[in-house]
Amino acid sequence: xxxxxxxxxxxxxxxxxxxxxxxxxxxxxxxxxxxxxxxxxxxxxxxxxxxxxxxxxxxxxxxxxxxxxxxxxxxxxxxxxxxxxxxxxxxxxxxxxxxxxxxxxxxxxxxxxxxxxxxxxxxxxxxxxxxxxxxxxxxxxxxxxxxxxxxxxxxxxxxxxxxxxxxxxxxxxxxxxxxxxxxxxxxxxxxxxxxxxxxxxxxxxxxxxxxxxxxxxxxxxxxxxxxxxxxxxxxxxxxxxxxxxxxxxxxxxxxxxxxxxxxxxxxxxxxxxxxxxxxxxxxxxxxxxxxxxxxxxxxxxxxxxxxxx
Numbered sequence: 436x437x438x439x440x441x442x443x444x445x446x447x448x449x450x451x452x453x454x455x456x457x458x459x460x461x462x463x464x465x466x467x468x469x470x471x472x473x474x475x476x477x478x479x480x481x482x483x484x485x486x487x488x489x490x491x492x493x494x495x496x497x498x499x500x501x502x503x504x505x506x507x508x509x510x511x512x513x514x515x516x517x518x519x520x521x522x523x524x525x526x527x528x529x530x531x532x533x534x535x536x537x538x539x540x541x542x543x544x545x546x547x548x549x550x551x552x553x554x555x556x557x558x559x560x561x562x563x564x565x566x567x568x569x570x571x572x573x574x575x576x577x578x579x580x581x582x583x584x585x586x587x588x589x590x591x592x593x594x595x596x597x598x599x600x601x602x603x604x605x606x607x608x609x610x611x612x613x614x615x616x617x618x619x620x621x622x623x624x625x626x627x628x629x630x631x632x633x634x635x636x637x638x639x640x641x642x643x644x645x646x647x648x649x650x651x652x653x654x655x656x657x658x659x660x661x662x663x664x665x666x667x668x669x670x671x672x673x674x675x676x677x678x679x680x681x682x683x684x685x686x687x688x689x690x691x692x693x694x695x696x697x698x699x700x701x702x703x704x705x706x707x708x709x710x711x712x713x714x715x716x717x718x719x720x721x722x723x724x725x726x727x728x729x730x731x732x733x734x735x736x737x738x739x740x741x742x743x744x
Contacts, residue, residue, distance in 0.1 A: 446475060449474075449475035450475055452475075453474060453475055457472070477489045480496065483496070483499065483530065484496075484533055484534060493533075493534050494534060495531060495534055500576060503527060503528075503531060503576060504573075504576060504577075506524065506527060507569055507572055507573050507576075508573075510524070510561075510566075510569050511566070511569070513561055514560065514561060515558045515559060515560050515561055516558065516559055516561060517555060517556055517557065517558055517559070518549055518552045518553075518554065518555050518556070518557050518559060519555040519556065521545065521548060521549050521559060522549065522555075524545065525542065525545055525546055525549070528542050528545070528572060529542065531572075531575075531576075535575050535576075535579070535693070536698070537575075537674065537689045537692050537693055538571075538572060538575055539674070540673070540674030540675050540685065540689060541568040541571045541572060541689075542568070543675055544562075544564050544565060544568050544675075545565060545568055548561070548562070548565060564679075567682075571686060571689075574690065575693060578693075578694070579693050579694070598610070598611075598612045598645065598649065598658070598660065599611055599612075599661070599709055599711060599712040600638075600641040600642050600644070600645050600662075600712050601638070601641060601663075601709055601712035601713045601715065601716040602634065602637035602638045602640065602641045602716055603713075603716040603717045604627050604634050604637060605621075605626075605627070606620065606621070606716065606717055606718055607619050607620040607621055607716055607717075607718060608621070608637060608640060608641040608644065608716050609641065609712055609715025609716040610641055610642075610644065610645045610648075610712055610715065611711050611712055611715065611727060611730065612645070612648075612649050612652070613729075614729050614730055614731050615648075615649070615730075615731055615735055616715060616727075616730050616731065616734050616735065617644060617645070617648055617715075617734050617735045617736075617737060618715050618716075618718070618734045619644070619737050620718075621637070622742060625637070625640070625744075631678065631679070631680040632680065633678075633681075634664070635664060635666045635667055635670070635678075635681065636678070636680055636681055636684065638662065638664045638667045639667050639670060639671075639681060639684045639685075639688075640684055640741075640744065641712075641716070642660070642662075642667070642671070642688065643684050643687055643688050643691075643741060643744075644737060644738065644741055646687075646688055646691040646692075646699075647687075647691065647738040647741060648735050648737075648738065650691045650692075650694070650695040650697065651695055653695055653697040654695045654696055654697060655696050655697065656697050656698075657697070657698045657700075658697060658698070658699055658700075659700055659701070659702055660699060660700070660701045660702070661701070661702055661703075661704040661708065661709070662701050662702070662703060662704070662709075663703070663704055663705060663706040663708070663709050664703075665703050667701070668701040668702065668703045670685065671688075671699060671700065671701040672700055672701055674688075674689060683744055684744060687741070687744075710726060711723065711726045711727050714726055
């Protein structure tokens with residue numbers, strides 16, 4: 436593939452390089468599939484994926500994208516499917532994951548439906564979780580058109596990125612990014628006394644809030660996020676949980692990674708490394724100002740749409 440025009444070699448130089456390589460292969464007796472040889476070009480299809488070095492993105496070909504749309508639409512009214520039908524859908528979505536990597540989190544529940552079923556013609560009942568994951572896949576394909584921009588090749592840890600969040604079970608949540616910060620108190624439906632709300636949910640909620648506020652600054656980065664909650668580390672890295680309430684947070688977090696094209700993973704650290712965010716979540720303003728004298732005077736506004744979660 437020819438490199439991007441603004442920084443790459445002229446087309447003639449790329450053609451000369453390709454011709455030299457092909458001549459070397461022929462001289463050495465390396466077999467070449469001439470009918471599959473393409474380029475040099477700024478846009479090329481390789482193994483069913485279009486690679487575009489001008490836009491610096493990989494995307495699904497339009498014919499594959501359209502077929503997948505039609506296929507997913509057909510699943511809305513189904514109450515059951517054969518093992519063979521589910522395996523076909525899984526294979527198609529697994530291929531799409533080459534471009535839409537976060538989609539793997541919304542493939543696992545579909546795969547789990549096939550566990551213990553061996554006969555291709557056996558029928559499997561489709562769950563509400565299955566239909567929710569199909570809807571997520573439709574969002575991926577509709578809003579991002581099966582496209583993935585190339586990410587930075589290195590991981591940028593949150594020590595350099597200066598992004599920390601924390602949740603206090605009884606008081607609230609907060610986070611800080613460089614000099615910017617946010618802070619909020621738990622609404623009645625978000626407290627630990629509410630059914631299906633756990634400290635894991637609260638810790639993850641703070642991270643989702645951070646993703647909505649600062650995601651534009653994360654574009655095309657691979658970020659390592661340090662968290663003092665081991666369960667949340669596991670949820671972030673696997674992007675799945677048995678808790679429906681926690682999955683209600685995983686979905687918007689995944690959509691943010693697609694919208695702004697960043698990748699997130701987490702590592703566990705002891706809580707004393709997170710003391711600034713801890714002071715914010717506990718509304719200990721004097722301690723916060725002592726630990727972070729560089730912080731802005733006013734917090735960032737909280738995303739209103741997240742208050743319904």
